[in-house]
Amino acid sequence: MSSILFKKEKSIATITLNRPEKFNAFDRSMALLLQSILDDCAADKSIRAIYLTGNGKAFCAGQDLGELVGQNPPGFEVILSEHYNPIITRIRNIEKPVICAVNGVAAGAGANIALSCDIVVATASASFIQAFSKIGLIPDSGGTFTLPRLVGFQKASALMMLGDKINAAEAERMGMIYKVFADEEFKADSFKIAETLAIMPTKSLAYTKLALNASLNNSLEEQLKKEDQLQFLAAHTADFNEGVQSFIEKRPPLFKGE
Numbered sequence: 001m002s003s004i005l006f007k008k009e010k011s012i013a014t015i016t017l018n019r020p021e022k023f024n025a026f027d028r029s030m031a032l033l034l035q036s037i038l039d040d041c042a043a044d045k046s047i048r049a050i051y052l053t054g055n056g057k058a059f060c061a062g063q064d065l066g067e068l069v070g071q072n073p074p075g076f077e078v079i080l081s082e083h084y085n086p087i088i089t090r091i092r093n094i095e096k097p098v099i100c101a102v103n104g105v106a107a108g109a110g111a112n113i114a115l116s117c118d119i120v121v122a123t124a125s126a127s128f129i130q131a132f133s134k135i136g137l138i139p140d141s142g143g144t145f146t147l148p149r150l151v152g153f154q155k156a157s158a159l160m161m162l163g164d165k166i167n168a169a170e171a172e173r174m175g176m177i178y179k180v181f182a183d184e185e186f187k188a189d190s191f192k193i194a195e196t197l198a199i200m201p202t203k204s205l206a207y208t209k210l211a212l213n214a215s216l217n218n219s220l221e222e223q224l225k226k227e228d229q230l231q232f233l234a235a236h237t238a239d240f241n242e243g244v245q246s247f248i249e250k251r252p253p254l255f256k257g258e
């Protein structure tokens, strides 16, 4: 059985982390596989939204700790540079929306991979843990960049130092994630978000993502310039034309992602 299940249907790529007995913790081959799957999604023009989730009770427990003490462990010097950092940069740079459906506990790098996605939703029984301090590490996978920007410096410090487990409702209240869905409706409700995004103007979503990425470091002046450049590109897409035309003709738009 593959450590990641990958399916393409109706313009949506569904990526399911699939080591349920290890709470979907990453070993080296799984981390490399996720990178190649994200590259496939980036290159495939028919894919207009990416839905990332986990199989079983957990979303992802981060690094497979067993691998670190097993035979031929990957060296510490490559774990971030070859495993997690390239995953985070791919998620942030891919010009398509990535929806993370957190179906259970998200810990360590698993939590920070989830938080790097464009829209993060969770099932009511899910939880989030910055587990690193519990084993003597520092938060990685972009967590020290992302979390303070989502919840503020103070809450990020406390969550990262204490390693407290917080439930999905708390995560939503803090602004760490977008929404919580009841367990029974979680799959259908979270997937509906992917279906909605997959028929939207894909390039305008991509440019929105690029603008938001840039906003994390830009001054207002720089950001206004960035919006100007990206709006120019958006205005030259076929989907912008269709959006205006369908409005004038009082009919639903048919966006093609072009």
Ligand code: LHQ
Binding pocket: 021, 022, 023, 025, 061, 062, 063, 064, 065, 066, 076, 079, 080, 105, 107, 108, 109, 110, 129, 131, 132, 135, 137, 140
């Ligand atoms: C696991 C794991 C796991 C293997 C649950 N590995 N088996 C960067 C730099 C360099 C090196 C290291 O890593 C990193 C990035 C990181 O991600 S560091 C952080 C690594 N992750 C953790 O420290 C989390 C460890 N796991 C936990 O704290 C708990 O398992 C959580 C809170 C996720 C879930 O707790 P419970 O619901 O009580 O479940 P459990 O502990 O009983 O786990 C269920 C099974 O999953 C169990 O297997 P078993 O055979 O006993 O049923 C665990 O061994 C396995 N598992 N996480 N990371």
